[in-house]
Amino acid sequence: MTTTPGPRPASPPPRVPGENDGGGHESAASADVPAAPAGVPAASASASAVFTVGRPPEPVDAPVPVRRLIPLAVQHVLAMIAAPVSTVFLVAGTLRMPPDAAASLLSAVLLLCGAGALLQSLGVWRIGGRLPFVMLPGGAATALFLQIAQDHGAPTATGAVLMAALLLLSVLPLYARVVRLFPPLVMGVTVLLIGVAMIRVAARLVTGPDGTGEPRAVVLAALTVAVTVAAYVLLRGVWRQSAVLIGMAAGTVIAMATGLGSLTPVTGDGFALPAPLPFGAPRFDLVAALPLLLFSLTTLAEITGQTVLNSETVGRTPAPARDVPRVARADALVSLAGGLFGTSLMVTSAENIGIGRLTGVRSRFVTAGAGALLVALGLATPVPRALARIPEAVVGGSSLVVYAVIAVMGVGMLRRADLSGTGTGTLTAALALTAGLLPLLSPGLYAGFPAWARTVLGSGVVAGTLTAVLLTALLGRFDPVRPHLAPPGPPPQPPAKKPPRAHPPA
Numbered sequence: 001m002t003t004t005p006g007p008r009p010a011s012p013p014p015r016v017p018g019e020n021d022g023g024g025h026e027s028a029a030s031a032d033v034p035a036a037p038a039g040v041p042a043a044s045a046s047a048s049a050v051f052t053v054g055r056p057p058e059p060v061d062a063p064v065p066v067r068r069l070i071p072l073a074v075q076h077v078l079a080m081i082a083a084p085v086s087t088v089f090l091v092a093g094t095l096r097m098p099p100d101a102a103a104s105l106l107s108a109v110l111l112l113c114g115a116g117a118l119l120q121s122l123g124v125w126r127i128g129g130r131l132p133f134v135m136l137p138g139g140a141a142t143a144l145f146l147q148i149a150q151d152h153g154a155p156t157a158t159g160a161v162l163m164a165a166l167l168l169l170s171v172l173p174l175y176a177r178v179v180r181l182f183p184p185l186v187m188g189v190t191v192l193l194i195g196v197a198m199i200r201v202a203a204r205l206v207t208g209p210d211g212t213g214e215p216r217a218v219v220l221a222a223l224t225v226a227v228t229v230a231a232y233v234l235l236r237g238v239w240r241q242s243a244v245l246i247g248m249a250a251g252t253v254i255a256m257a258t259g260l261g262s263l264t265p266v267t268g269d270g271f272a273l274p275a276p277l278p279f280g281a282p283r284f285d286l287v288a289a290l291p292l293l294l295f296s297l298t299t300l301a302e303i304t305g306q307t308v309l310n311s312e313t314v315g316r317t318p319a320p321a322r323d324v325p326r327v328a329r330a331d332a333l334v335s336l337a338g339g340l341f342g343t344s345l346m347v348t349s350a351e352n353i354g355i356g357r358l359t360g361v362r363s364r365f366v367t368a369g370a371g372a373l374l375v376a377l378g379l380a381t382p383v384p385r386a387l388a389r390i391p392e393a394v395v396g397g398s399s400l401v402v403y404a405v406i407a408v409m410g411v412g413m414l415r416r417a418d419l420s421g422t423g424t425g426t427l428t429a430a431l432a433l434t435a436g437l438l439p440l441l442s443p444g445l446y447a448g449f450p451a452w453a454r455t456v457l458g459s460g461v462v463a464g465t466l467t468a469v470l471l472t473a474l475l476g477r478f479d480p481v482r483p484h485l486a487p488p489g490p491p492p493q494p495p496a497k498k499p500p501r502a503h504p505p506a
Helices: 066-080 082-094 099-122 139-152 154-181 184-207 215-234 237-241 243-258 286-313 320-340 353-359 364-379 382-387 392-414 425-441 451-457 460-478
Strands: 134-137 346-349
Touching (some): 066 134, 066 243, 066 353, 066 364, 082 099, 082 134, 082 139, 099 320, 099 346, 099 364, 134 139, 134 320, 134 364, 154 320, 184 215, 184 286, 184 392, 184 425, 215 237, 215 392, 237 243, 286 353, 286 392, 286 451, 286 460, 451 460
Antiparallel strands (some): 134 346
16 A cells, blocks of 8 residues: 655755854854855855754864863963963063052953953854954053053053953944955965064063073073974874973973073962952043054954964864954953953964964864863962963973964965966065064164054054055956955865776676
């Protein structure tokens, strides 16, 4: 007996570009920015992909067992801990803060770094990129903060931070209209300059602020690099993934055993909460805040490069129109909180991207675990001081490895642009890199310029990125092919080989 077949179950709907790329979150249709303009890559690699029951999560959304999560999270914390600690020491020393105020500021910075890492890694509504990011006090922003504080007073500097964060929030709805200005050529220049600039920062950890390092510090940094490379080459599994952590631990032991470095004694115990408004009520002066306001706008270029770079590192197709506003919104909100606790602008950092590439661990839950550790460290007063005891040469040696990897990744991104010499891409990249490297090679080049010009031109990342954007828009009009204007995305895959023809039986 035959039976009439029932209605065929509905097939899964086709995957919409940009949908659920953040680990099961809202689709691109409900994102906080308009749809990406023509030429901007969608968030998924193929519109023909479909949802399937029991589909494994993407690597960036995959959970990590606790036994692996803890050492990986500690590795991220140790790789970035020098930046917030040294920033606080710089601010406290420049503004003559008493020891208890400096300890409170250190707790505040670590808490904000942890909250920012949690926000960027996990995401809340439309805040945070849901990518493995950490957050740090911006180095250039801190310099501008101190400049304003010395010229106009610390309350005015606090007001400038609050205004700069609000300005960044207000311009985010316009980001989708300019996202096409960041093709692979611009992204490659940005990432390469970020790596070079960070290598310079790491070198200063070895040589000291004056740039004249002692031979023992250089030797200690070199030994740290050697152990890191050996661990990465010789070890396997989770031990290989912790190569940077192993290098730092070995460098610290070598420093204590050989006398190449020394540990500074610390004091303090128990838990402490940061004090709000350590400099008093903020004062708002638009003219005094102008350098920091301009800097907050130029950070969009760096955020774009880091977001695309991190997306590629974790295997997610870059979607700047969706992800960059979310990353920048988290930066602005954490910076608002930072202004209330006496810090400068907080920025999403590329500190951990090199670690992700070295270890191969792409899960955002690792940096979320690092954020939780930073929050705990911010509450436990003696712990961050103990971490600050690690010799700077050791931190510098480990950082050199991580930042060099970032620079090489920028070179890889430039390979996607047309640098054959037949178009304008070669000239654009050459001039942009020149503009970006000049402030590093000749720091006093723009000393006689107005403050706002020094802010823009004196930052290698900002100057190089803006030069690349402008030249791409101008010179690209004279390039008939303009292959270097292709939107950022994965490199083209080679065509599949045809199966061999079957021979008929004899």
